[in-house]
Amino acid sequence: MDSLITAAGLALAAGDPLGALDRVALREDAPALALRGIAMAQLGDLDRAKALLRRAARGFSPKEAVARARCVVAEAEIALVSRDLGWSAKALDVARATLEKHGDRLNAAHAGHLKVRRLLLIGRLDEAEGVLAGLDPAPLPPASRAAHELAVAGIAMRRLRTKAARTALEWARHAAHRAGIAGLMAEVDSAFLALDTPAARLIANGEERPLLLEEVEALQASPAMVVDTFRYVVRSGETAISLATRPVLFALARTLAEAWPGDVSREELVARAFGGKHADESHRARLRVEIGRLRAELGTLAEIGATKRGFALAPRQVRVAVVLARPIEERHAAVLALLADGEAWSSSALALALATGQRSVQRALEQLAVSGKVQSFGHGRARRWMTPPVAGFTTTLLLPAPWLNG
Known part of the structure; x- marks a missing residue:
C-alpha cells in the first residue's frame, strides 16, 4: 500500500x-x-x-x-x-x-x-x-x-x-x-x-403573524379550515379540496378566509379575483357565477352566504377559518427558494427541479435580475444564478415537494 x-x-x-x-x-x-x-x-x-x-x-x-x-x-x-x-x-x-x-x-x-x-x-x-x-x-x-x-x-x-x-x-x-x-x-x-426560523405566515381575524415549521405542522393537524397558499388547497382535518387549477376560485376563497368572520365587499372580491378596479354589472354577474362554483367546491367544508356588502364565509364543522400564507408574496417564490441555498444554479437545473420549462425559468430569472433579487455570472451554458437567503425566513415550504401528501 x-x-x-x-x-x-x-x-x-x-x-x-x-x-x-x-x-x-x-x-x-x-x-x-x-x-x-x-x-x-x-x-x-x-x-x-x-x-x-x-x-x-x-x-x-x-x-x-x-x-x-x-x-x-x-x-x-x-x-x-x-x-x-x-x-x-x-x-x-x-x-x-x-x-x-x-x-x-x-x-x-x-x-x-x-x-x-x-x-x-x-x-x-x-x-x-x-x-x-x-x-x-x-x-x-x-x-x-x-x-x-x-x-x-x-x-x-x-x-x-x-x-x-x-x-x-x-x-x-x-x-x-x-x-x-x-x-x-x-x-x-x-x-x-x-x-427555528419562520417558515410561513398565518392570517386570521384580519391579523397576521409568522409561523415556525412546528406551528405549521400543528395547524395542519388542527380542525381549523385552512386556505393553504403553498399548495392551493382548502383543508379541514382529513378533507382537502384542491383549487390548484382554479385560480379565480382560490383567490375568492383566500379573500373570504382572510376577512372571516366578517364579510367582503363585491368590489374587493372583483379586484382580488379578476383584477378589476371597478365592479360593473358584468363583473357582478361573473362574480355571482364564480361564487356559485366556489360554493359547489367547498360544499362539504363551508357555506358562502350573501350579505348587504358582498359575501361571507361560514365553516360548517369548525369555528375557525385561517390562511396559511407564504413568508413572502413573490410571483417567482419557488425560484428564489431554490436559489436561497447559497449555491450557483443553472437555468436548466432550476427547470428540472421545478418541473417546468427552461424558457419559463429564464424569463423569471431575467425579471428577478431587473429587480435586483438575483445575480448571474458566466455566459452561455456556463451561466449561473445566485441570491442571498431570504432574510428572516426559512424557505423549506417554498421548495418543490408534495409535503401535504405526507
Whole structure:
C-alpha cells in the first residue's frame, strides 16, 4: 500500500484538503489524481476537480472497477454541489452497484446519500425515502452518519414531521462533532436554523403573524379550515379540496378566509379575483357565477352566504377559518427558494427541479435580475444564478415537494 496515498486519503476523510495536497500534489498517477480532484473539490475549485477526476478515471485500468466507480461518485458529488442536476443519475447507480458488489459499503452508502440529496432537490420525496430506507446507518463512520441523518431530517422537514427532524439533526450534530469536520458542523447548524426560523405566515381575524415549521405542522393537524397558499388547497382535518387549477376560485376563497368572520365587499372580491378596479354589472354577474362554483367546491367544508356588502364565509364543522400564507408574496417564490441555498444554479437545473420549462425559468430569472433579487455570472451554458437567503425566513415550504401528501 502506498503510504502517501493512504495518508492523503485519511487527510481528506478528516476534512483537511491542504494536508492531502501536500502529499500528492506533484504526482500524476491515477490514485493521486483522484485524491487531488477530491481535495480541489473540498477547496471549491470544482472545474479543476472535475478535470482531475476524469483524468484519474481514464488512468485506472478496466480491472480497477472500484477505483473507477469511486471517481464517478466523486464527480457526482461535484455535480450536485454545482447544481448540475442533469448529470447522469444512471452512472451513479451503476457506480453504486459496482461498489456494493466489491464490498466497498462505505462509498456505496455515500453514493446512496448523493442520490437521496438529488431526489430531495427535485422534490421526489417518495423515491428519496425508498433509497434511504435501504441504507443502514449503524456501521457508517461519523461523517457518513451525519450525512445520513441530514438526509433523514431533510425529508422529515419537507413532510412536516418536525419532531423526527429534530431527532435526526441531534444525531447529525453528534456525528459531525465526532468527525471534527467544520463544514459538516456548519451544515447541521444551518439545518437546525431552518426549524427555528419562520417558515410561513398565518392570517386570521384580519391579523397576521409568522409561523415556525412546528406551528405549521400543528395547524395542519388542527380542525381549523385552512386556505393553504403553498399548495392551493382548502383543508379541514382529513378533507382537502384542491383549487390548484382554479385560480379565480382560490383567490375568492383566500379573500373570504382572510376577512372571516366578517364579510367582503363585491368590489374587493372583483379586484382580488379578476383584477378589476371597478365592479360593473358584468363583473357582478361573473362574480355571482364564480361564487356559485366556489360554493359547489367547498360544499362539504363551508357555506358562502350573501350579505348587504358582498359575501361571507361560514365553516360548517369548525369555528375557525385561517390562511396559511407564504413568508413572502413573490410571483417567482419557488425560484428564489431554490436559489436561497447559497449555491450557483443553472437555468436548466432550476427547470428540472421545478418541473417546468427552461424558457419559463429564464424569463423569471431575467425579471428577478431587473429587480435586483438575483445575480448571474458566466455566459452561455456556463451561466449561473445566485441570491442571498431570504432574510428572516426559512424557505423549506417554498421548495418543490408534495409535503401535504405526507
